[in-house]
Amino acid sequence: xxxxxxxxxxxxxxxxxxxxxxxxxxxxxxxxxxxxxxxxxxxxxxxxxxxxxxxxxxxxxxxxxxxxxxxxxxxxxxxxxxxxxxxxxxxxxxxxxxxxxxxxxxxxxxxxxxxxxxxx
Amino acid sequence: xxxxxxxxxxxxxxxxxxxxxxxxxxxxxxxxxxxxxxxxxxxxxxxxxxxxxxxxxxxxxxxxxxxxxxxxxxxxxxxxxxxxxxxxxxxxxxxxxxxxxxxxxxx
Numbered sequence: 001x002x003x004x005x006x007x008x009x010x011x012x013x014x015x016x017x018x019x020x021x022x023x024x025x026x027x028x029x030x031x032x033x034x035x036x037x038x039x040x041x042x043x044x045x046x047x048x049x050x051x052x053x054x055x056x057x058x059x060x061x062x063x064x065x066x067x068x069x070x071x072x073x074x075x076x077x078x079x080x081x082x083x084x085x086x087x088x089x090x091x092x093x094x095x096x097x098x099x100x101x102x103x104x105x106x107x108x109x110x111x112x113x114x115x116x117x118x119x120x
Numbered sequence: 121x122x123x124x125x126x127x128x129x130x131x132x133x134x135x136x137x138x139x140x141x142x143x144x145x146x147x148x149x150x151x152x153x154x155x156x157x158x159x160x161x162x163x164x165x166x167x168x169x170x171x172x173x174x175x176x177x178x179x180x181x182x183x184x185x186x187x188x189x190x191x192x193x194x195x196x197x198x199x200x201x202x203x204x205x206x207x208x209x210x211x212x213x214x215x216x217x218x219x220x221x222x223x224x225x226x227x
Contacts, residue, residue, distance in 0.1 A: 045165065045208060047217035058215060094164055105212040106155035108176060110164035 002027035004095050004111035012118050018085050020114055022078040022095030029053055029076045033098030035107055036069060036080045038091040048093070050104060051078065085118045092116075122146055124209050126220035134227065139196040141223045143209035148189045153212040156185055156194045159222075160205045168207075169194060201227075 008020035022034070036048040049059035051069045059067045068081045078095055092115050096107035123146040133139055143154070151172040157165035167176040169185035172192060182197040196203055204227050209220040 044221045045210075045219040047219070060216060096164075099170065105153055106167060106170040106210065107157075107165075108167045108170075110166070112164055 002097070002109060004097065004109060006093060006095050006111045006114035008114055008116070010115055010117060012085055012089075012116060013120050014086055014118055015084055018080070018082040018089060018093075018116055018118070020080045020093055020095075020116070022080075022111060024076040024078070024097075029071065029073050029078070031102060032100075033102065033104035034069075034071065034078050035094075035096040035098065035104075036078075037094045037096055037107070038089075039094070039113070040088075040091045046091075048080065048082075050098070052102070087118050090116065090118045121216060122149060122211050122213055122218055124211055124218055124220035126207075126209060126223045128223060129221075130224045130226060132226050133199055135199050135201055137199050139194075139199055139203070139225055141194040141196075141207055141225070143187075143192040143194070143220050145190045145192070145211060149211050149213075151188050151192075154185075154187070154192050155210045155212075157208045157210060158203075158205050159208065165208060196225075199225075 003025050005023045012018045030053045033050050035050045049069045051057040057069050066083045070079045092113040094113045095111045097109040098104040125144045127142045154172045156169040159165040173185045184195045206222045206224050208222050
């Protein structure tokens with residue numbers, strides 16, 4: 001059974017870089033699209049970006065200048081970096097998997113999420 | 121960017137009743153690009169429906185999706201106690217994605 005687990009600091013200072021890791025266990029990272037999605041407290045979901053196992057990535061245009069998503073297929077790890085954070089970046093960050101056979105239209109498996117608070 | 125608007129914001133029903141949730145897109149989208157998720161407090165969203173009407177693995181057949189163009193619907197035929205949650209629609213836009221603001225289904 002494939003599981004996703006996000007990890008990283010729960011508190012980041014304004015203007016610094018948020019860094020999260022998603023560990024994929026019980027299955028391979030290959031041949032799937034992997035997403036980062038965030039949810040601000042009491043607010044709707046926002047797509048951050050995705051990456052394929054080859055390293056091909058695409059980002060939300062509103063975050064593109066600050067986001068980097070990378071993958072280490074040998075370790076089944078995904079990572080998210082968001083630079084120059086502000087309080088508006090406070091959210092629960094989820095990693096999620098696209099559908100089978102490289103289908104990136106929807107997300108069929110999610111991690112439990114990692115709350116990141118931006119505060120001095 | 122396609123904006124998804126869900127209605128109603130809150131839907132109050134009882135177990136055994138039928139629930140109809142709406143998702144309207146700001147422009148026409150392919151029915152292949154519309155999905156629905158369920159989220160309970162403190163949990164990650166769970167995929168219910170993809171490509172407008174296909175149920176995800178393990179989803180009971182009381183959940184169904186329909187629609188086309190700009191209007192899409194999630195229907196729960198007979199509400200079970202575990203169905204009370206927040207529901208989101210989501211669209212795939214080739215280079216980006218967007219979600220609706222959610223409908224809270226409460227007892």
